[in-house]
Amino acid sequence: MWKTIWIAAFGMLIAGTAQAHTGGGDQGGFVSGFTHPLFGWDHVVAMVAVGLWGAFLRAPAIWLLPIIFPVVMAFGGALGVAGVPLPAVETGIALSGVILGLLVAFAVRAPLWVAAVIVGSFAIFHGHAHGTELPEAVSPYSYALGFVVATGLLHLAGIAVGQLTNRPWGSYAVRAAGLIIAAVGGAFLTGAV
Numbered sequence: 786m787w788k789t790i791w792i793a794a795f796g797m798l799i800a801g802t803a804q805a806h807t808g809g810g811d812q813g814g815f816v817s818g819f820t821h822p823l824f825g826w827d828h829v830v831a832m833v834a835v836g837l838w839g840a841f842l843r844a845p846a847i848w849l850l851p852i853i854f855p856v857v858m859a860f861g862g863a864l865g866v867a868g869v870p871l872p873a874v875e876t877g878i879a880l881s882g883v884i885l886g887l888l889v890a891f892a893v894r895a896p897l898w899v900a901a902v903i904v905g906s907f908a909i910f911h912g913h914a915h916g917t918e919l920p921e922a923v924s925p926y927s928y929a930l931g932f933v934v935a936t937g938l939l940h941l942a943g944i945a946v947g948q949l950t951n952r953p954w955g956s957y958a959v960r961a962a963g964l965i966i967a968a969v970g971g972a973f974l975t976g977a978v
C-alpha cells in the first residue's frame with residue numbers, strides 16, 4: 786500500500802512540475818477557467834482537502850465547507866479585480882495545501898466556525914490569485930464560472946473519497962492522502978515545483 790501511495794505522490798509531483806501555477810496571461814473563457822484548477826496541483830490538493838476534511842467533520846461541515854470555499858474565493862477574486870493588494874498570494878495558496886492536508890492527516894475535529902474561518906481564509910488567496918488577472922481574460926465571467934464549477938467538482942471528489950472514512954481502514958487511507966496533500970503543498974511552498 787505504501788508503495789502505491791508513494792508512486793502516486795511522486796506522480797503528482799511530476800505532474801505539478803509540468804503544470805505549476807503560471808500566474809496567468811493565457812486566460813480565455815469557460816474552458817480555460819474550468820481546466821486551470823484541475824491541472825494546477827496547488828489548487829487541486831487544497832480543494833480536494835476541503836472535501837476530505839468535511840468528510841471527517843461530517844454534517845453540516847461536509848456540505849457547508851464546499852459552499853464557503855467557492856463563495857469566499859469569488860469574493861477574493863473580486864478583491865483582485867478591484868486591485869486590492871494581498872501579500873504573499875502564492876505562499877498563501879501553497880500553505881493552504883499544507884495546513885488543510887495536515888488537518889486531514891490528523892483528522893482534526895475542529896468546531897464548525899473554526900473550520901469555516903480556516904477554509905474561508907485560504908479561499909481568498911485562491912480567488913485573489915486569479916482576480917488580479919481576470920480583467921485581461923477573453924471572457925472574464927465565463928472564466929470565473931468555469932473556475933468555480935471545477936472547484937465544486939474537486940470538493941465533490943474529496944467528499945466522495947472521504948466516504949472511505951466510514952470504514953476503519955478507510956480512515957487511514959484518507960489520512961494518508963492528507964499527508965500527501967501536505968507534502969505537495971510543502972513542495973509548492975519551498976519552490977520545489
Ligand SMILES: [Zn+2]
Binds near residue numbers: 807821828
Ligand atoms: Zn491558479
